[in-house]
Amino acid sequence: EDQVTQSPEALRLQEGESSSLNCSYTVSGLRGLFWYRQDPGKGPEFLFTLYSAGEEKEKERLKATLTKKESFLHITAPKPEDSATYLCAVMKAAGNKLTFGGGTRVLVKP
């Protein structure tokens, strides 16, 4: 069965304090690994898709990397507006179903 585990569950950072979020996955036939950001009361907002081990993608202060067993989301010099829940999800080769991890709640204090 497909499994996605995110750690830590929660992360409190000072503004400017860089950190990494982890997403470990077990899936047969990975089609893509997705990162989303979710603010309270809103739907997930797409950030990145990674397709193969070694791939990296960047957007502003965020950088996502992928290995055969896990993905990392690095937040460099975060700002308070980066506070959100970050969700990781995998999609198998067949079908468009996303299997999500439990998310990491990030709070960046000024």
Next chain:
Amino acid sequence: KAGVTQTPRYLIKTRGQQVTLSCSPISGHRSVSWYQQTPGQGLQFLFEYFSETQRNKGNFPGRFSGRQFSNSRSEMNVSTLELGDSALYLCASKDIANEKLFFGSGTQLSVL
């Protein structure tokens, strides 16, 4: 382009009632998926529709059903509501040209 639109935004029902939620995908997107989000279980896949046909179904009881219309708009129905059905129901649409799923803001359902 307008995003994924879900209505209503909030809904309060009582046990035993039924409810219908609506989702309008991004223009041109033919795949629509539904997800349930709760604090305890996180985001869980309900089902996916493509060109009016259900292509995938998650592990939810038959009380949860859906359909898709010829204009790609989708509805989700939950019959005989239970307290545990209280959740944020999210709809996502997808373009066949790439893998990105775009989510709506969801319908917050409270069952009393």
